[in-house]
Amino acid sequence: MPATLEERLRRVEDELEIGQLRARYCHLLDGREWEAFVDLFTADRHFSGLREVRGREALLRFFRDEVPLLAEDFWHFCTNGTVEIEGDTARGRISMEYLSTTRGVPHISAGHYDDELQRVDGRWRFRSRRITFYFLAPLREGWAGRPFPGRAAKP
Template sequence: MSKDLEARLDAIESRFAIDALIANYAEAFDTMNEELLATLWHPDSRLLLGANGDAEGLDAILAQARVNMRRMPHMHHWMANALITLDGDRGHGVVAANCLFYDIEKGPLQVSGQYRDIYERRSGRWAFRERVFETHFATPLQNWVPVAGTERFGRPA
């Protein structure tokens, strides 16, 4: 196999792995799956969420995630428009995000913004090295109450 073809296949496989990181991040928070969340980071990674907490290192990321999961027991993330550049075992990305939360203090809330990511491949495994969220807007959804579905959002059963 030619070096050019190997490089192209590596780029495709790397992009799929990074797309999976982005999707699994949303899935981990939306399903409150700490085990899945733990697989997405290198031990020395950083997650900087601003008002929702900044954490350095895997243990701190998971501890902050538990705080956020208790405070926002219902989360639904939509990740879109991932712009990813790769350079060997390192990559950068900008990912648009829209999230619907049920915050136990603020009620229903929509938050939109962008993640600015650094990805690294170590020992053949792609993971987040850094994920920084830039809030574009946070909007309380006054009087917003779902009328159907499986999630109660604070409604009586």
Template sequence: MSTVDRLQSIEEIRALIATYAISFDDHDWERFGSLWTEDAAFVVDGEAFEPREAMLEFLTTCLPDDYAGKHMNSPPLIELSPDGESASADTDVVWIPQNFENAIVARYHDTLVRRDGRWLFARREETPLQYKPGPPPMSVTAVGVSGATMRTGGD
């Protein structure tokens, strides 16, 4: 795989991951459904929704059509297979619903495949960060350095 082909694949995968977030947030279910292989799986908290039709049934009905939110994704860390026909990606995500309270902090681990010249999700595993109430148990030095930029329970 040439350097140019490798870079092109990485950029196409970045676009795929961004399209997931945008099409989900926009409730563009036709576009969203086109991002997955027929045998795709979405796995969250150990529960797998597969194949694609079962996965889409779950994901497209998570929220009512009149409720919105936004995915905020980190730049993905992408690893291509030596032959360039499959890849994995890890992306951190924060999902903020319409009430503007952070609702999901997680990492996506994706298994991706190239089919008919385009990249598709074969599997997406969501590993949520479990909620802990209260301020983070930071050291005195860390609070001194960062405390002014942090919201506390009374704010």
């Protein structure tokens, strides 16, 4: 646990920067800004959950070429981030809600990301990011396969 004022300030700055990194991840992914997106990761980049992907070129190909085939449009919303920082490394989890359109059908999903982070050249980056989905369902069916509360089921 940080003891000095300088250590405590550094901790706050690190937490804020990691929060910004996580937000940029969502914005760049949703905006399909692939080059800037993959640069949020360290040189030994690793992403898993949808598929296991390692390295810059593999990550770029996966997100640029494969992810858009899964959904025409998508929007990520992340909240409830936690992080444990030890020097230039950190681990944490953040909750995620994901809205998408696949073949014209709106979908809803939720899950979380488990992150391993590393400070590289003074800036925090993802070393590893793993996504775990709790559910993925067409919006009209609801997340539990039933209509949303307050809406009558269609006959």
